[in-house]
Amino acid sequence: MTATLKQIARRTGKSITTVSRALADYDDVSPETKALVRRVADELGYTPNLLAQRLQKRRSDTIGLILPTFGPRFSDPFFSEFLAGVGNAATEHGYDLLVSTQAPGDGELQVYRQKVQSHQVDGFVIVRTRRQDARIQYLQDAAFPFTAFGRMEGDLDFPFVDVDGVEGMRAIGKHLVGLGHRRIACLAPPADLLFTDHRLAGLREALAPHGLALPDDQIINGDLTQKSGFDAVEHLLSRSQAPTAIAACNDLMALGAMSAIQGRGLAVGKDIAVTGFDDIPMAEHSHPPLTTVHQPIYQIGKLVCDMLIHLLRGEALSSRQVILAPKLVVRHSCGSAPQPAVA
Amino acid sequence: MTATLKQIARRTGKSITTVSRALADYDDVSPETKALVRRVADELGYTPNLLAQRLQKRRSDTIGLILPTFGPRFSDPFFSEFLAGVGNAATEHGYDLLVSTQAPGDGELQVYRQKVQSHQVDGFVIVRTRRQDARIQYLQDAAFPFTAFGRMEGDLDFPFVDVDGVEGMRAIGKHLVGLGHRRIACLAPPADLLFTDHRLAGLREALAPHGLALPDDQIINGDLTQKSGFDAVEHLLSRSQAPTAIAACNDLMALGAMSAIQGRGLAVGKDIAVTGFDDIPMAEHSHPPLTTVHQPIYQIGKLVCDMLIHLLRGEALSSRQVILAPKLVVRHSCGSAPQPAVA
DNA sequence: ATTGACAGCCAAAACGTTTCGGTGTATGAT
């Protein structure tokens, strides 16, 4: 049995009210009483019952994060780093983090609805936004607090943080063209994710001035896993006109691509260039180290969560919509002599 | 404003008691009343307020999982897969999962204590147990429900799941010796983790019959990250007598090792053999694919969580202490012609 | 007619907290 206010009240001979107010340092409690109450509270090892506190305060001091994962085997460094960012920001401000996994689809909205209606969480962090995002539409309609990593199609005005994917892939494109590549293939994420558009657009923008296009058959949609990158490249290399460069839209697929290339006895960087996007820790220590675009995922998680907490506290947001500039990180996967970064 | 029992009571002309009992399908409520109450509840979109429910039931229906991570940049596929397993098991049984990150050390126990005393969670899943584990000692003393992935030194009797690390590394050792390796180095985890002992012991057991030892200078302790594997091998290869095989105690360090080897222009599998432990998805798609020991991390997470839920429900555990047999997975990182698995 | 059983319903207490609106008692000013 853990201690309650009632027990402290009995032990000190004060009322529950006074004990509560003493612990909360109200100034209508005498210093002597405060000292007494605190001493007894310590003796009994008192910790407020959060369940009761939350019921009375009508808030849960909890932030919800629902990971949109397919299938059980889920092992994405992107998510774990993001999670760490969100989690640490939450802890820092005294919030709890409620984590759930739920594949996109029919059940998904139900999970959000349930958590909202049962007062289980005070706000949500949304990750991996989609072109038409039912989660965002629902939360917006319900006027329930949330922040997102990623944007949405249309002009819904909600608070988010995103990385400028157009700019990032443009940098990649310029880099590859600058190295003389003309046949470039792209490993794209699923089409319902909005950032797919951004990244393809950026790549196209870089190619266009050189009279280069990105034909549909040079775009292969994967599911962001290493395996899908591997499979895509197996397919690509079995065709007659193999590309000289492969721009993957995330590092995991790039790593899979490298492995497929090497599996065929070709050298990454020499025979075929490969680039990624994310700059996961793995990218630095692959062989060859991966040229990619850095996204500060941990910081983004932290920022998104901080923004949400501001919202929950009714504080003003310094900026509701943040778009971060990505940074090209040139390593060795496009040739062994890295060039100075192309801004 | 969301609906409450009180509102349904008013609308139906019944008492709060009756409404509550109708929704819970008690049989002292007439079928007509039940139907009426349910209809109105649906109309109002009633969802029970979990905060109130939990206070009254004196349990939180929440499981705590505190990830022992160092530093902010945390991106371990091991953890994300384990998390998915725990999370899915929890969801399946109607439990919430509260996730926190906290580096091992002074603050750690405080976090556990706080969550226990404030009734925030009903039980804990402990991961990455240590030789002397203060978390386990505390929870055991407090008679607070928990299950662990991993054992502890001494004879504390608590429910856990573990993989037989001795057996796993023995298989690795036999495999390497069978391939003719005589100078074998080991990339070990931090010494305070108990499984470090098991893995080293297993490796030694495999070497001993062949008159081979594992001298201290052939053991390098890393921190389980890819970078530490990379650094360790850089160090190893700069010495006069380089090993012909490197047995890493997890895949991430093995991958880092491979990258360091390749960075020196050596061929993994031909010049130096490398092995891992875990069989993360990455292992299959590295180049060359990594020979390693498979641990069903997702299933372990699920099992550990299922066990905890049984405990919470007061149900009997079919087995309190589970030790799983690991499986050697031979790929190409010890030579390009994989041999049949050594049991 | 009286009893007992049963079906259907409900008031009130409880979970542990916070907060509103007091009450009583000194102290000092008039």
Next chain:
DNA sequence: ATCATACACCGAAACGTTTTGGCTGTCAAT
């Protein structure tokens, strides 16, 4: 003496549930 003021404290209600222990009316059996 009276009034105002400040101080220290507290009872009771509230948050939204669940559960205990009733109560009332009907019907069949005596």
